[in-house]
Amino acid sequence: MEKEAPLTAGYCAATGTYSSCHPPIAAATAESFPEYLFRRLLRFPTDLPAFVDASTGASLSFPDLRTLSLKAASALSALGLRRGHVALLLAPNSLHFPVISLGILSLGAVLSAANPLLTPAELADQAGDSEPFLVLTTAELAPKLISLTASRVVLIDHLLARIDDHGTWACPTPDDICRDDPALLFYSSGKTGRSKGVVSTHGNAIAAASFLEHWWRRDDGSVDVFGCVLPMFHMWGFSSFVLGTPAIGATAVLVPGRFSMDKLMAAMEQHGVTRLLAVPPIVVQMVKVAAGEPFATSKARLCLREVVSSGAPLQREHMARFRRCFPLVSLKQCYGLTETTGIVTTCNFPPLAHNGDDGVEFSNEHEPSSISIGRLVPSTEARIVDVESGEALPPGRVGELWIRGPSVMQGYLRREEATAAALVRSASELEQAGKWLRTGDLCYVDSRGLLHVVDRIKEMIKYKAYQVAPAELEDVLAAHPGIHDVAVAPYPDEEAGEIPVACVVRKPGSHTLQARDVMSFVQDKVAPYKKIRKVVFLDSIPRSPSGKISRAQLKSFLRTCTSTATGTEMHGAAEPQGNLHTGV
Template identity: 80%
Template sequence: MDTEAHLTAGYCAATGTYSSRHPPLTTAAAASFPDYLFPRLLTFPPDSPAFVDASTGATLSFPDLRTLSLKAAAALSALGLRRGHVALLLAPSSLHFPVVSLGVLSLGAVLSTANPLLTPRELADQARDSEPFLALTTAELAPKLGSLLAASRVVLVDQLLAGLAGHDAWAAGASGIGRDDPALLFYSSGTTGRSKGVVSTHGNVIAAAALLQHVWRRRGGGDAEDVYGCVLPMFHMFGFSAFVLGTPAIGATAVLVPGRFSVDRLMAAMEEHRVTRLLAVPPMVVQMAKKLAAGEPSPTSSARRLCLRDVVSSGAPLQRDHMARFASCFPRVSLVQCYGLTETTGIVTMCDLSPLPHGNGNGDGVESSNEPPPASISIGRLVPSTEARIVDAESGESLPPNRVGELWIRGPTVMQGYLRRGEATAAALVTDGGGRRWLRTGDLCSVDSRGLVHVVDRIKELIKYKAYQVAPAELEDVLAAHPDIHDAAVAPYPDEEAGEIPVACVVRKPGSNQPQAQDVLSFVQSKVAPYKKVRRVVFVDCIPRSPSGKILRAQLKSFLRTTTCEMHGAELQATTRV
């Protein structure tokens, strides 16, 4: 490939790196994320809502977001929360979520979120690891915390906010926070294994907000003209970075559609509040297209009433046929993908947004090209101030465009490391010969000659169920506790609605009660969050393992894919070895 093509791809053969084609990030000299955000909130129109709750019509303005967050900081300080303490936030998305989050960050305390679907056992595991000083939650979710914390350290969010009138606003910048201080402790399974606490600093968080401000800006238009639809959970890094860090920083309105995802409620909210940009995960995109395709008399009649211009999908790859179906139902909407990790404090690649030309709308690029279409759909270009390497898994060699290898990322949003997991941190964050630190993503990718990144496969063992991360090792630990199971392994199986589902391959214990599939399903379901539960059971003679005992997951996945015609029920009896 010639030098000109390398330059077009953003590739430097001398260093083996790909560089973002966006201008570098420029951020104010703020020491903390609140110091970066709060002055901006005072520059936006006071009558323009930062957040709207579509279910109630309640709103929160930009000035009120600042004032309430600083009052929440004062109230939390009165409860003893200090710089460096961990505050666990167990709550669904709401107008309160960003207020409480920013209140915690204003004190220099570390915000750790938890999925409300987690079981008490799973919450206990996370609490033992993060050691929270206090927990912020709702009356409905408080019983899940049980005896994890003293009753005086479990704070109900509604009661906290109801008492804010009695507190003066916390003095912004009074905590002496620095950019290298930890800000977030979100949990991720990383490339493999059990969930680990990802430590993101205030510098990481500032950079994440600044790059979203850049990539979300329309050419020829202002930031505030966009109204964002929020159906993503704010406890997840995708939703948190988008709606606690991103939209407030650019002065855009976010319309919350809380509760269980419903296409009907989403469509009604988007129409009423004139949503122009929706952030979603693939199962939501699939459901939107299916719902509209089944409509009568015209599949696109509902779509024409919307102001929607962009849908940005992330969390898992979108299949090409799903994108085509969506395009036929929403012909005026640009559907693009972005890519990010908890370890990168949000996105690191993103497709260009309208009004740029999109060709066939599949997100593969914006320039005209005579090249054949790639086998995978692009997840976009590197965001500002971000570099990448495509590394051959065997040789460690950096690969040029159109070669497949592991994606390594370097940039200002990359995490500080995993909490108290030195070995896992060392495996994920590696230093090259030039002393530069890189995050190994565990994803097999390629970069084409236009600088567009394509996900080919995952090295990592995680199962992506509706964009949630499900660690096979965690489910295998649960299965190992069943008295009638001799051995078990969990692997992903393709599913149109969910992307992937966890399937358990189980070896029954000789002379046992010979459990049936439903027995196994119920056993796991009682011990994990709903999104983690095993969806199907395959009974096998043995689990494929290496001489060292490691599960041969590639062989397991291949075996499951050969049983496609039989995988319609909850159980498959396999009489041959895997």
């Protein structure tokens, strides 16, 4: 059986490469993403909405999406936007976000999206790096752009007035757009420093949409209704709802404004949402409110069949609670980066048969079980590379994940050194083989070809000569009945170098939980070098909107902490940084 494992995992020992177990997708003939998409939009029923705004009931049909996008291109062309120019879009989710995005791409211009939550200084930094020809924004967000003097700021309402004008308009058809032209300029989250501009081409966008089209297409010809709460300025939301759902003729129900579980549930029930794309905090909130009487009543009326989470790992306990609350709803994870223009792994990708345990793999007796992020999407390859030696590793071994495929970025904008460090080619490979993207994530592939994320390379705790993954310990601690939230971070130690410290948020009613209880809970579940050495109790764990733990903020806070006389519990300084406060 052991001899068959590498073959089952899609692993080739001769090359050290894992291949997708799914048949490759035939390359599209389109040269630009709008060309790829607009052909499809003409096939769909005219009475079927492409987008619905749940807050107003307004909708946009597939033919209207195409027509309005081309009108937007005409209006933008009249403003001087041309092929190769960058257009920065600063706006929340709305029916107009995909229209303006596709209008920009139709001209051969480059779309760069920005988070409306960024400060004026952060927006100025991003604009200074991307050098946009135009900035498109709302009246509410325009004051944040007061310092942008090098770019013309256009209010979206004014642009829409041009689009709504029923006068003559010219349909721009730049024939010279090609697949290698830059299409998207999205910014990475900057986990290892300042955010970098990720350049994705039209070919990358087409490949990303093709993956989703094959993943989401149902054998019986039915089409899902998608719940859209993901921000379209983020690659997970953009690839799903601007590249993906329009390409398959699926309806996306937008739930704009500040996130509210009540608004989301009402929209899902009213519009018959069958698939929800989410981030871990949304999954956690769904579980929390499931115990309430009104929600329990409406839950039975939901059409929801699947929730797909990405952006950060879901802890096992949260997945288990979700399945108890929603036994008829499939919960899966997928994995992608800004640098991969969307997802590159997913669970339950057809044509493989569905397996209820497809996302959970129990490893050997010495390690806790791990939740999978699925298998490689078609036409995509991976390597697991030893961080120290650079050796390609077989199934079951942990190393850095490298990805190669048609959706991998062109590079970082004006960052030659960063691009060279991220995109590499093995010395033995031919030029046409393509470069590998170094993801910075520690992963392993199991015998079934399922990929598992262990942690970020730069977040590993170095305890003596051992490496300890914070995410593994967080997964163990999340199962404690008295712990509401938890994060593990390193703390300097003279003898060990670093020790693992658990930052714990107690559940209501668990005020008696002590540091020794937390430490003993972990002690028998992990190897000795992985044990929690100290504990600090907090009111909250700092997290990003996607649910990622803000480890830099935690590390900074822990440097202000001091130990008790027993040496097991730590207490924060009088003025803890950020929103961290020690528990009472």
